[in-house]
Amino acid sequence: MEAHAANSPVAPPRARQFRLPGVGAGLGRGYVVLWLSLIVLLPLAAMTDKSLSEGVGQFWDQVTNPAAIQSLELILVCSLIVVAVNAVFGTIVAWLLVRDNFPGKSIVNAIIDLPFALPTIVASLILIQLWGKNSPVGIDFALTRLAIVVALCFVTLPFVVRAVQPLLIEMDKDMEEAAASLGAGGSTIFRRIIFPNLLPGLAAGVALAFARALGEYGSVLLFAGGKSDTTVTSILIGQKIEQGNETGAAALSIVLLLMALVCLFLITLIQRWGSRHERAQGAGAGVGLTMPLADGGSETLTADADDLDTGAPGTQPGFKKEDDQRD
Amino acid sequence: MTKSTQSRWSLRVLGLGYLAVLLVAPLILLFYKTFEDGLAAPFEAITSADGLHALKLTLITVAIAVPLNTIFGVICSLLLVRHKWKGNWLIDAAINLPFATSPVVIGLSLFLLYGKQGWFEPGLSEAGIKVLFSTPAIVLACIFVSVPFVVRETVPVLQEIGTEQEQAAETLGANAWQTFWRVTLPAIRWGVAYGVVLCTARVLGEFGAVSVVSGNISGETQTLPLFVEKNYENFNLPGAFGAAVLLAILALIVLMAMNLLKRKEAT
Numbered sequence: 232m233e234a235h236a237a238n239s240p241v242a243p244p245r246a247r248q249f250r251l252p253g254v255g256a257g258l259g260r261g262y263v264v265l266w267l268s269l270i271v272l273l274p275l276a277a278m279t280d281k282s283l284s285e286g287v288g289q290f291w292d293q294v295t296n297p298a299a300i301q302s303l304e305l306i307l308v309c310s311l312i313v314v315a316v317n318a319v320f321g322t323i324v325a326w327l328l329v330r331d332n333f334p335g336k337s338i339v340n341a342i343i344d345l346p347f348a349l350p351t352i353v354a355s356l357i358l359i360q361l362w363g364k365n366s367p368v369g370i371d372f373a374l375t376r377l378a379i380v381v382a383l384c385f386v387t388l389p390f391v392v393r394a395v396q397p398l399l400i401e402m403d404k405d406m407e408e409a410a411a412s413l414g415a416g417g418s419t420i421f422r423r424i425i426f427p428n429l430l431p432g433l434a435a436g437v438a439l440a441f442a443r444a445l446g447e448y449g450s451v452l453l454f455a456g457g458k459s460d461t462t463v464t465s466i467l468i469g470q471k472i473e474q475g476n477e478t479g480a481a482a483l484s485i486v487l488l489l490m491a492l493v494c495l496f497l498i499t500l501i502q503r504w505g506s507r508h509e510r511a512q513g514a515g516a517g518v519g520l521t522m523p524l525a526d527g528g529s530e531t532l533t534a535d536a537d538d539l540d541t542g543a544p545g546t547q548p549g550f551k552k553e554d555d556q557r558d
Numbered sequence: 559m560t561k562s563t564q565s566r567w568s569l570r571v572l573g574l575g576y577l578a579v580l581l582v583a584p585l586i587l588l589f590y591k592t593f594e595d596g597l598a599a600p601f602e603a604i605t606s607a608d609g610l611h612a613l614k615l616t617l618i619t620v621a622i623a624v625p626l627n628t629i630f631g632v633i634c635s636l637l638l639v640r641h642k643w644k645g646n647w648l649i650d651a652a653i654n655l656p657f658a659t660s661p662v663v664i665g666l667s668l669f670l671l672y673g674k675q676g677w678f679e680p681g682l683s684e685a686g687i688k689v690l691f692s693t694p695a696i697v698l699a700c701i702f703v704s705v706p707f708v709v710r711e712t713v714p715v716l717q718e719i720g721t722e723q724e725q726a727a728e729t730l731g732a733n734a735w736q737t738f739w740r741v742t743l744p745a746i747r748w749g750v751a752y753g754v755v756l757c758t759a760r761v762l763g764e765f766g767a768v769s770v771v772s773g774n775i776s777g778e779t780q781t782l783p784l785f786v787e788k789n790y791e792n793f794n795l796p797g798a799f800g801a802a803v804l805l806a807i808l809a810l811i812v813l814m815a816m817n818l819l820k821r822k823e824a825t
Contacts, residue, residue: 270698
């Protein structure tokens with residue numbers, strides 16, 4: 232590995248696409264595809280196969296029976312409520328973290344990521360302590376639908392905050408000041424200036440939160456439980472596995488997976504739209520959510536408008552090197 | 559009080575109040591409830607044979623899943639960013655799948671692949687390898703759920719640093735390995751480290767996927783999150799709280815590491 236550069240004193244311009252050390256790009260690609268297939272794609276393929284193993288009719292029965300429909304309705308409604316709540320409060324929190332100053336701000340900023348770091352089952356356990364029958368404040372809504380909403384609010388809180396925060400950081404105050412000097416009131420400035428600028432990030436964060444909420448399992452399990460009126464789809468799948476109804480569980484899983492995939496697809500569209508919108512405006516607020524993981528790494532996600540032109544990973548040209556720059 | 563300070567204060571009350579009720583209060587209560595009757599009971603629960611075994615199994619899982627996903631993540635990011643290929647969008651989409659898939663669904667898919675009548679079952683039972691309801695399935699589930707983290711953190715950093723320095727190294731005669739170890743890796747290390755931290759957190763706390771494939775047998779196939787659940791359901795609250803606090807402390811360490819790395823990355 233420590234081969235001396237002196238071995239080749241004249242820079243060999245060969246293999247310019249060859250950026251992967253030790254292995255060629257082809258070999259590396261083979262490894263990546265094999266790994267993803269073994270770890271991710273094969274299990275999902277086996278599940279798809281199983282869901283259709285008793286015919287399309289059976290698949291349809293499994294996903295349209297009353298219990299399945301009820302669970303799907305429940306998780307959709309709860310997820311919608313949750314993302315609406317977190318869109319509002321997440322934006323407020325992001326605003327406080329960027330535009331306001333108060334003691335302990337850095338601690339607040341750090342604690343936002345807690346739901347990403349805390350195991351979901353622990354979240355469930357502590358929520359049921361606070362809002363269960365032993366509640367120290369005397370409020371008990373464990374094993375109700377409200378519990379589902381609260382648990383999902385907990386686990387999806389960071390998504391919106393971390394998606395909106397970088398946009399607020401990059402947003403120019405000039406526009407707001409100009410609007411204010413022209414006589415716009417606070418609500419007008421928010422409606423006409425701030426909100427449109429935050430919209431791409433907010434939409435991406437909301438879509439991520441929604442995708443996460445749809446499939447959430449651990450945090451709902453203990454706190455909201457599997458009572459007949461609080462069984463969301465993921466819990467129902469778990470129950471079906473325990474009952475040995477693998478085909479039914481697989482069919483429901485496919486539906487759940489497809490719904491989440493639609494969300495992720497929407498995120499991609501939103502990003503495209505966001506970066507186009509931004510180029511058209513020429514504003515500096517970057518929508519750098521190339522990665523559908525709106526976590527604390529958001530700083531690294533924001534890129535200049537120039538970088539955004541490259542779009543999704545992989546579409547970036549590896550090189551823009553001019554040969555004549557080198558002699 | 560002017561109108562603007564009034565609205566500032568109402569925003570503070572709303573935002574911080576929401577965080578306090580949703581995040582902080584439950585966490586404080588967890589620590590309070592665990593240590594309410596002293597340290598002995600939760601400590602005993604964690605140091606019981608089953609507790610120690612759960613801790614050990616969790617750590618083994620982390621030790622296998624995290625390095626494998628780190629190597630994969632770095633190689634995959636390099637391919638996605640530095641090598642134009644028409645199939646890259648497919649790789650990208652496949653990496654996102656674990657985010658879109660419910661943990662319990664991930665568990666089920668592994669259960670169906672390796673379980674009885676599964677595609678791999680005939681070969682595996684012939685070779686005498688037990689995957690389901692033993693450590694391999696737990697590790698596989700954890701790898702599945704944490705595949706995207708390192709890739710997602712490394713790709714933007716790679717895009718941001720550009721290729722100028724790598725080209726300079728190449729011009730000076732460095733081979734691909736030298737360029738990688740001396741130029742690319744130092745430039746992306748905080749991004750990679752951040753991904754590793756997220757990946758570790760997820761593997762440590764994974765519950766849904768593991769609960770389906772592990773069988774949840776105390777002292778055998780029980781990780782710490784499963785230990786929490788089982789003890790809670792068996793009304794052994796000190797046991798559940800002890801393990802939960804241990805996991806919460808690990809989560810707080812992860813949080814601190816995340817913040818430290820973010821600061822490093824920013825500089």
